[in-house]
Amino acid sequence: MKLTSLVTQIRKKESFLCIGLDTDLEKIPSHLLAEDDPIFAFNKSIIDATHHLCVAYKPNIAFYEAYGIAGWKALEKTIAYLNKNHPDLFTIADAKRGDIGNTSGRYARAFFEELQFDAITVAPYMGKDSVEPFLAFSDKQTILLALTSNEGAFDYQTKLVEGRALYKQVLETSKTYKNAENLMYVVGATKAEYLKDIRKIVPESFLLVPGVGAQGGSLEAVCRYGMNKDVGLLINSSRGILYASTEKDFAEAAALKAAELQNRMAIELNKVR
Secondary structure, three states: OHHHHHHHHHHHHOOOEEEEEOOOOOOOOHHHHHOOOHHHHHHHHHHHHHOOOOOEEEEEOHHHHOOHHHHHHHHHHHHHHHHHHOOOOEEEEEEEEOOOHHHHHHHHHHHHHHOOOOEEEEOOOOOHHHHHHHHOOOOOEEEEEEEOOOOOHHHHOOOEEOOEEHHHHHHHHHOOOOOHHHEEEEEOHHHHHHHHHHHHHOOOOOEEEOOEOOOOEOHHHHHHHHOEOOEOEEEEEOHHHHOOOOOOOHHHHHHHHHHHHHHHHHHHHHHOO
């Protein structure tokens, strides 16, 4: 099972780094724009330079859909390249899907069967019948948005409903879904102080944690409150790695930034050995 392989890779590489492939043609080095497929050319260079430092990649689907057919083809080529050359790496479609059952079923087929991602991010707002079609894929992971890193998270996610914070109700209710063992959760690094309570509800689940770096989240705080016996964390970094340089040395610069994070992760892992 891929999740078992993920834990093995974390221990082997002393890393729980997930690199977000939020590839923006306005930010990549200008010399790549002459390529037939500049998005894939950029992604391939990043992957080749960083694959030994991370355990997962997470393309944000919006950054591909924005370029129409060309963007979608670049996404297909990227995930095919990862699956062929680095099959042990965990791949996440950051798609934030979630709709009525039939529609969710089609989304699940698109990302799990056609594109062959290992996981997908899903919005929980429409409830059980919008999530369970993803969970029906026993060898895949569904990553439910629980407590996100953006400022607007406080609009709804932390509001009390019948005396209980909404994000806690999302966590507790999701555990009753069919095949709930296939769930992971998104918890923003800027909400690290909430992780202690979150771990009381989902002690064994993996958490995908964006917001370290550019958004101000603390890696050390996330580890202090969120790490479990299997580590249970994927720390995502996107802009801080991808755009460390806009010159021809962009891949080398990305590797240096990824190595900085990996080294800090190794320190955190050694604290709990």
